[in-house]
Structures are given as structure tokens and as C-alpha cells.
Amino acid sequence: MRLRRLWALVRKEMVQIVRDPSSIVIALVLPVVLLLLFGYGVSLDARHVAVAVVVPEPTQRTASLVTAFANSPYFEVEELRDRRPAEDGLVSGRYRGVVVVADDFDAQASRGLDAPIQVLLDGTDANTARLVKGYAEGVWAKWLGYEARDRGAALAVPVNAETRVWFNEALESRNFLVPGLIAINMTLVGTILTALVVAREWERGTMEAMIATPVGRLELLAGKVIPYFVLGMGGMALSVAIALILFQVPMRGSFWVLTVVSALFLVGALNLGLLISTVAKNQFVAGQIAIVAAFLPAFMLSGFVFEPSSMPLWIEALSHIVAARYFVTCLQTIFMAGDVWSVILPNAGALLLIALVLALVTLKRTRKSLE
Structure with missing residues (x-):
């Protein structure tokens, strides 16, 4: 990998982002819209x-x-x-x-x-x-x-239970759901960012021009991931700001731990999008695959709403390959409980492993050819 060529590819992607702001809409506007819709629309509380x-x-x-x-x-x-x-x-x-x-x-x-x-x-x-x-x-x-x-009498109660609620004293489901919503949003955004962008390049014929250059596969993939990683982390920061300011979700952990865990997850999501783009060279097909392969498993199997331990054993086992499951656990722990290393480190390690596997599979699947 040559840094000069890599920088040229990164600059090329940045220019393309500026000329076609749909990527900015996906990375910055879509998370806000989804967070507002789900944050106000999804609730496990029964009031009024x-x-x-x-x-x-x-x-x-x-x-x-x-x-x-x-x-x-x-x-x-x-x-x-x-x-x-x-x-x-x-x-x-x-x-x-x-x-x-x-x-x-x-x-x-x-x-x-x-x-x-x-x-x-x-x-x-x-x-x-x-x-x-x-x-x-x-x-x-x-x-x-x-x-x-x-009546001046004492109520006869054989057992007096004193309840102490940890981590979510107000028992607000929003404090539990909004961190999970951030994971769901970043799953969709991170996967679509690269899946649609690369598929669009195949449709426009610009990818064929890239294949004709001396650029290597690793340089090509890194040139795609780096700009959209920065864009995705910007969307992540915006989502966290909305969670803290608008929804008043407590933040008891460290921002640097949140940043590291989010970066590991986003790298895996971007590589999943690149992997989808090696299979689907059409934007519509890439979008459909991204929803089925990323959004639905993250929504259903991550523990965002449904606890995996309450599912059938084979479905619970299947949920262990879904990166959002580990990210949701990290986010809810960082926001609600703090930097609990016994929880964060194993889940961060799983995110790192998934990101590496997806990166290696994507690199292996990427070919500098039209076939």
C-alpha cells in the first residue's frame, strides 16, 4: 500500500461526497430522523x-x-x-x-x-x-x-420489600431504548453508506476506470472505508448529542470508551457494506440486501427490544454473529451503568473479531476485474 495513492483515493471520495451529497444525507440526516421517529414512537412504558x-x-x-x-x-x-x-x-x-x-x-x-x-x-x-x-x-x-x-391501624404485611432500582432509577424505557436505537441506526447507515456508493460507481462506470489503474485491492478498500468512516462517526456523534440533550439519557461512562467501541462497530458495518457491493452491483439490490443482512438482524436479534435469552436456543445462537448485539450491550452499559470493563471488554473484543473477519472476507472477494 502506497500512502500517496491512498491519499489520492481518499481525496477522490471526498470530492465525490461533496458533489453528490446523498452520502451526507445518509450519514447525518438519516440517523437524526430515525432517532427522532424511534425515540418518540417506540416505548415500553404504559402511561395514560x-x-x-x-x-x-x-x-x-x-x-x-x-x-x-x-x-x-x-x-x-x-x-x-x-x-x-x-x-x-x-x-x-x-x-x-x-x-x-x-x-x-x-x-x-x-x-x-x-x-x-x-x-x-x-x-x-x-x-x-x-x-x-x-x-x-x-x-x-x-x-x-x-x-x-x-383508621389508626397498622397494615399487616408479613414481608416488607424495599426496592432499589439501579442504573435506571426513573424506570424510563427511553433510557434503555435510545442507546439501542443508536446501534440500529449506525448498522443501517454504516452498511448503506458503502453498499450504495460502490454500487452506484458500478452503475456509472467509474469503477471500471478504477480497475484500470495500478491501485491495489487493499488501497481501493481503504480508500472507500476511511472517508465514510469519518462521515459515519460524525453521524454517531450527532446521535449521541441528541440522546443526551433531547432525550435526557444519562451518560455515566467515558466518551473515549464510547468512541472506541463505536469505531470498532462502524468498521465492521462499513466492511459489510463493501462485501454487499461485491455481490450486488445495482443500488436497488444493494439496498435490499443491506436491509435484510444488516437492519433486520440488528433490530430483531441485538437485544434492542427482544431479549435473546428468551428466544429459542437456535435463534439465540444465531444472534451471536450479529455485531449489533455486542454494540447494543456496550452502549446500554456505557450510558446506564458506566465503564463496566467486565462487560465492555468481551463485547468490544467480539466487535473487533467481527470487523477483522468482514474485512478479510471483503478483501478476498474483491477482484480487479469486470467479472
Whole structure:
């Protein structure tokens, strides 16, 4: 490899980027758009869930129970007197849950007897149903405590659980999802940057001119990777800034660790794009392969939304060849927990190994010929 030729190739790519700003759009604009769409659109939190509270015989005690549900940030409460319209609303999807208070609720509670309430849930969305069930149980437990204190009695609880939440004290799913979104975005951006650019050169015939020069395969690949690596890291920095400033995601780790891990991942993504371009010399085909080979595995198998350990064994094993799985783990650790080396080093090593394998396979597949 001659540095003079390499620098000439890098300058050529930079001039091409300036003349055709689609690469800048992919590297800088696309991550922002995707981060905003996914950051605001994807959430595992259930807030302002519509529920109906059926109280056939209103009393002061039932009114306090309804108020406890209404004061919860998780519920939008509508109080009803009849059970039938509540059930109809549950069937039609108007309510996600129905809380039914018995006719003799106040009388039973006044005599110190069991006065249960019934909670009906819409189980079509199992995750939301579980969340609503947990929220309802929490409201019920707090209300029982308030009632006991009002009577001057102690609530008999055999076990007192004191919960301490580490790393995400506010229990905001956004703090968990946004770092994963950065990995998903950089997977798509890094792969498309090189896959489409090289495919476009084949379509325009400029790649044939490059083949006729004395440029070696390693120089050709490095000349492609370096400019788009700089562009991709710029998109990465912009995504991190949005995560910290706009979404208020905590950053407990070091920026230099984040930079090193991101660089390892981006090198692998760019080499994957180059590998795709050796197979597909058409932009449309290259884009489709990039989505199937990079975006979908990163979205489904990286642990961004779905935990790999909960998947079938063979799918979990397949997820180990997806670089985004290790990058998502590093990002979530750096943002939420800090520089936990027992987590970062093994995953960074896996990213380095994947990047080297992709680089070697791409170099082997690259031929200075029209075939």
C-alpha cells in the first residue's frame, strides 16, 4: 500500500461526497430522523392507559379508591355505575382494563372482612396487560395503606420489600431504548453508506476506470472505508448529542470508551457494506440486501427490544454473529451503568473479531476485474 495513492483515493471520495451529497444525507440526516421517529414512537412504558372503574354503590370509601386510581400517572379513569358498558368498552378496545367494585364493598370493609375488587384486562397485548395488572395492584396496595393509617391501624404485611432500582432509577424505557436505537441506526447507515456508493460507481462506470489503474485491492478498500468512516462517526456523534440533550439519557461512562467501541462497530458495518457491493452491483439490490443482512438482524436479534435469552436456543445462537448485539450491550452499559470493563471488554473484543473477519472476507472477494 502506497500512502500517496491512498491519499489520492481518499481525496477522490471526498470530492465525490461533496458533489453528490446523498452520502451526507445518509450519514447525518438519516440517523437524526430515525432517532427522532424511534425515540418518540417506540416505548415500553404504559402511561395514560384508559380504564373504567365500576362503582355500583358510591360511598366515601369507594370515592377514595377511585381517586387513588385517578391520581396514578398510568391511568385515565372513567367512573361507571354499570358493569355492562365497561365490558362492552373492553371488547371494543376503548378500555385496556376494568376495575369492578362489589356492591357490598363498603359494608364488607367496614366489618373488617375481605372486600376484593375484580380487575378485567385486555389480553390482546400481553405486555400492556401485565403492566396494567402490576399498576392496578400497586394502586390497590397503596390505597390499603392509606386506609389503615386513616383508621389508626397498622397494615399487616408479613414481608416488607424495599426496592432499589439501579442504573435506571426513573424506570424510563427511553433510557434503555435510545442507546439501542443508536446501534440500529449506525448498522443501517454504516452498511448503506458503502453498499450504495460502490454500487452506484458500478452503475456509472467509474469503477471500471478504477480497475484500470495500478491501485491495489487493499488501497481501493481503504480508500472507500476511511472517508465514510469519518462521515459515519460524525453521524454517531450527532446521535449521541441528541440522546443526551433531547432525550435526557444519562451518560455515566467515558466518551473515549464510547468512541472506541463505536469505531470498532462502524468498521465492521462499513466492511459489510463493501462485501454487499461485491455481490450486488445495482443500488436497488444493494439496498435490499443491506436491509435484510444488516437492519433486520440488528433490530430483531441485538437485544434492542427482544431479549435473546428468551428466544429459542437456535435463534439465540444465531444472534451471536450479529455485531449489533455486542454494540447494543456496550452502549446500554456505557450510558446506564458506566465503564463496566467486565462487560465492555468481551463485547468490544467480539466487535473487533467481527470487523477483522468482514474485512478479510471483503478483501478476498474483491477482484480487479469486470467479472
